[in-house]
Amino acid sequence: xxxxxxxxxxxxxxxxxxxxxxxxxxxxxxxxxxxxxxxxxxxxxxxxxxxxxxxxxxxxxxxxxxxxxxxxxxxxxxxxxxxxxxxxxxxxxxxxxxxxxxxxxxxxxxxxxxxxxxxxxxxxxxxxxxxxxxxxxxxxxxxxxxxxxxxxxxxxxxxxxxxxxxxxxxxxxxxxxxxxxxxxxxxxxxxxxxxxxxxxxxxxxxxxxxxxxxxxxxxxxxxxxxxxxxxxxxxxxxxxxxxxxxxxxxxxxxxxxxxxxxxxxxxxxxxxxxxxxxxxxxxxxxxxxxxxxxxxxxxxxxxxxxxxx
Ligand code: UDP
Ligand code: MG
Numbered sequence: 001x002x003x004x005x006x007x008x009x010x011x012x013x014x015x016x017x018x019x020x021x022x023x024x025x026x027x028x029x030x031x032x033x034x035x036x037x038x039x040x041x042x043x044x045x046x047x048x049x050x051x052x053x054x055x056x057x058x059x060x061x062x063x064x065x066x067x068x069x070x071x072x073x074x075x076x077x078x079x080x081x082x083x084x085x086x087x088x089x090x091x092x093x094x095x096x097x098x099x100x101x102x103x104x105x106x107x108x109x110x111x112x113x114x115x116x117x118x119x120x121x122x123x124x125x126x127x128x129x130x131x132x133x134x135x136x137x138x139x140x141x142x143x144x145x146x147x148x149x150x151x152x153x154x155x156x157x158x159x160x161x162x163x164x165x166x167x168x169x170x171x172x173x174x175x176x177x178x179x180x181x182x183x184x185x186x187x188x189x190x191x192x193x194x195x196x197x198x199x200x201x202x203x204x205x206x207x208x209x210x211x212x213x214x215x216x217x218x219x220x221x222x223x224x225x226x227x228x229x230x231x232x233x234x235x236x237x238x239x240x241x242x243x244x245x246x247x248x249x250x251x252x253x254x255x256x257x258x259x260x261x262x263x264x265x266x267x268x269x270x271x272x273x274x275x276x277x278x279x280x281x282x283x284x285x286x287x288x289x290x291x292x293x294x295x296x297x298x299x300x301x302x303x304x305x306x307x308x309x
Contacts, residue, residue: 002087004033004107005063007080009073010052010094011042015201017051017094024100025059031107033088036061036308040080043070053306060309068301073205074176075300077156081165083305090159096200098157105192106159115187118158120151121196134208138215145223148184151191158182174299175289177218184222220285227286230279237275241268 006024010017021037028035039062041049049066056062065083067076077091088110092098098119106117124132139152156178160168167185183189206214219226248264 001032001034003085004031004035004088004090005084005086006035006037006090006092006100006103007040007077007084008037008092008094009040009042009076009080010044010048011070011073011076011205012044012046012048013094013202014044014046014048014051016096016199017048017055019200020094020096020100021055021059021062023096027100027103028061030104033107036063036086038063038065038080038084039094040076041066042073042076043067056306056309063308064304064306066303066305068303071300073156074178077178078176079300079302081160081168083307084165087162088159089162089165091156093155093157095202097197098155099194099197102157102192102194103159109190109192110159110161113188114190115161115164116158116182116185116189118151118154118182118189118191119194120191121153121155122193124196125198127196127198134211138211138218142180142215142218142222145219145225146180148180148222150180150183150218150222154179154191156182161187163187172299173221174292174297175217175221176299177214177221180218180222216285220289224286226282230282233275234279237272241272244268 008020013020017039024037039052039055041052041064043066049064052062052064056064063083065079067079071079080091081089088107090103090106092100092103102119106119109117124135135153139150142150143152160182164182164185164187167187168181171181171184248261
């Protein structure tokens with residue numbers, strides 16, 4: 001029989017985890033696959049891991065993996081994918097925003113020959129208008145800039161075939177924008193539209209500052225466009241400055257050069273200074289990431305791993 005493993009990254013999700021497991025197990029019952037679940041505790045400080053262990057004690061299909069500290073969702077996911085050898089792997093959030101029932105449909109598409117089946121949100125209940133607006137702006141921007149198309153309104157909820165997981169495992173970059181990487185592997189991809197539910201319990205781990213940094217990570221790891229933009233901005237300003245310089249010289253030759261022009265000098269200095277700082281900042285973003293990559297640290301560290309019984 002073919003095997004399916006569901007990888008669930010969780011950070012402080014103790015309140016909802018039992019309910020999640022109950023719903024997941026109900027889905028397993030309807031699948032003629034050898035199913036298991038791998039809970040990844042991303043260094044929670046509540047009793048998430050204790051709940052995971054008690055689920056594992058009562059259900060032989062449960063494997064648990066605890067990271068040595070909080071590494072963030074992208075790395076927790078990576079750790080989970082590294083610790084499974086199933087024929088198909090599903091990645092899902094622990095907060096029940098993504099309905100586990102959809103896995104049935106994912107499996108059907110996988111059986112029909114798809115390698116990556118991903119859930120695309122038709123709606124996002126229980127999220128603020130500002131969050132929806134910023135999310136849609138982000139998807140538009142990255143859609144324009146990215147070399148690899150990143151599907152819109154698509155989270156990490158998806159099913160991956162064995163060869164897609166193997167391909168993904170070869171990507172060891174530290175700055176991991178998983179949504180982009182899932183698409184980057186290619187093969188046969190398929191979208192399944194669903195309605196995103198509100199969180200079952202607990203609160204989101206993301207605030208706007210984190211989301212902003214996540215967006216910059218996504219853009220810098222999938223596009224060099226900001227660097228190009230900085231070049232063209234510099235070029236444009238240089239051309240304007242040259243024209244302006246010609247005009248100043250001509251004016252001095254024609255009408256003499258009384259000492260004047262304090263406003264012009266101030267505006268020019270400030271403007272050029274600003275443009276230079278922006279360009280340096282853009283370069284810095286890329287350079288900083290290069291620095292992180294070059295250190296070659298391990299992506300994550302495992303505290304303990306308990307496979308299925
Ligand atoms: N998560 C994680 N590590 C983190 C933050 C989040 O493993 O540092 C998990 C979290 O427990 C949940 C999933 O990633 O299962 C999605 O997180 P969240 O619901 O906070 O994100 P949102 O749905 O608001 O985008
Ligand atoms: Mg969530």
